[in-house]
Amino acid sequence: MYEVTLVPGDGIGPEVTDSACKVIAATGVKIQWDRFDFVGYSAIEKFGHPLPDEILDSIRSNRLSLKGPVTTPVAEGFRSVNVTLRQKLDLYVNLRICKQLQGIRTPFSDVDLVIFRENTEGLYSGIESYDERLEIAESIARISRKGSQRVLRYAFEWVVANQRRLLTVVHKANVLKLSTGLFLREALSIADEFPNIMFNQFIVDNMAMQLVLRPQAFDCIVTTNLFGDILSDLCAGLVGGLGIVPGANIGDEVAVFEAVHGSAPDIAGSGKANPTALIRSASLLLHHIGEIKAAQKIEWAVCRLYEEGQCLTADVGGTASTDGVTNEIIQLIHQSPI
Numbered sequence: 001m002y003e004v005t006l007v008p009g010d011g012i013g014p015e016v017t018d019s020a021c022k023v024i025a026a027t028g029v030k031i032q033w034d035r036f037d038f039v040g041y042s043a044i045e046k047f048g049h050p051l052p053d054e055i056l057d058s059i060r061s062n063r064l065s066l067k068g069p070v071t072t073p074v075a076e077g078f079r080s081v082n083v084t085l086r087q088k089l090d091l092y093v094n095l096r097i098c099k100q101l102q103g104i105r106t107p108f109s110d111v112d113l114v115i116f117r118e119n120t121e122g123l124y125s126g127i128e129s130y131d132e133r134l135e136i137a138e139s140i141a142r143i144s145r146k147g148s149q150r151v152l153r154y155a156f157e158w159v160v161a162n163q164r165r166l167l168t169v170v171h172k173a174n175v176l177k178l179s180t181g182l183f184l185r186e187a188l189s190i191a192d193e194f195p196n197i198m199f200n201q202f203i204v205d206n207m208a209m210q211l212v213l214r215p216q217a218f219d220c221i222v223t224t225n226l227f228g229d230i231l232s233d234l235c236a237g238l239v240g241g242l243g244i245v246p247g248a249n250i251g252d253e254v255a256v257f258e259a260v261h262g263s264a265p266d267i268a269g270s271g272k273a274n275p276t277a278l279i280r281s282a283s284l285l286l287h288h289i290g291e292i293k294a295a296q297k298i299e300w301a302v303c304r305l306y307e308e309g310q311c312l313t314a315d316v317g318g319t320a321s322t323d324g325v326t327n328e329i330i331q332l333i334h335q336s337p338i
């Protein structure tokens with residue numbers, strides 16, 4: 001029996017986390033969930049703070065969490081709970097896997113991209129100020145050598161361990177010479193330690209174009225926080241959208257598994273949310289704790305679901321509900337040959 005902190009979040013979060021928990025149960029892996037329903041807006045109403053310490057304490061103690069999205073107010077209000085949680089738990093790698101599923105129609109084929117986004121610093125460091133008198137706003141992109149080295153090293157080691165073919169570092173060191181220049185220099189230096197890994201570099205604006213023109217030319221991508229945030233949504237779009245792309249936030253002590261998508265308030269409560277991204281994030285969690293067969297069963301069932309193409313949510317061209325897709329994945333898990 002594993003103990004895992006469950007943070008359903010808000011918007012579509014509770015719907016898709018409920019699906020992911022049911023799917024994990026169907027694999028036979030026993031998890032005791034330490035569940036926290038109040039986070040973000042609801043936690044402010046109840047406790048006066050969007051990220052109660054109890055959640056952080058539980059994650060630190062369990063060293064593992066499955067998390068739904070939490071709404072961040074735009075241009076006002078409290079600081080992003082997602083960003084704060086990553087910083088407080090020092091989850092310095094954000095891993096996002098954008099692999100094409102057979103059966104989803106996109107303009108591309110054979111897209112298989114892994115993105116390593118630095119997750120604790122850069123333009124999301126939270127160092128912002130507004131000078132009322134001058135009417136000037138500032139946001140500081142703080143990039144440290146240590147912070148760069150650890151995510152870069154993680155990416156290189158992951159590429160070796162997973163026998164991938166190429167690692168691309170993405171930067172803007174022609175303009176942001178000091179901050180992303182530091183990230184690039186560290187990447188070049190660590191690349192020397194891995195002579196067997198194919199390695200190249202792209203400036204972020206060119207990378208955005210190249211990814212749309214020829215996504216198959218890339219494999220693994222490592223970059224700073226803001227660029228990683230934007231490029232990973234772009235890569236999600238290449239393989240069929242946010243509804244299917246899983247993610248993980250990883251540190252030395254703790255890992256938090258969550259989908260790439262946000263709280264999708266436009267479809268919350270309508271039963272239209274695609275649970276696939278969080279279900280696949282749950283599969284990454286199972287892989288992380290060594291429940292490899294259970295993880296593979298989930299991936300097998302998801303692949304079958306999309307190959308069959310009969311039970312899909314609206315974001316990927318179907319009419320099925322969140323529950324419909326969840327139940328179908330559970331049926332397929334029971335039929336899995338793994």
Ligand code: ATP
Nearest residue numbers: 242243261262263264265266267272273274275315
């Ligand atoms: P954040 O800033 O928190 O990442 P966001 O505002 O960028 O959030 P999302 O909440 O991820 O964006 O939603 C972007 C679009 O994708 C919305 O139209 C939403 O309905 C859709 N979307 C996101 N996740 C899903 C999902 N799981 N199933 C179906 N549609 C989704």
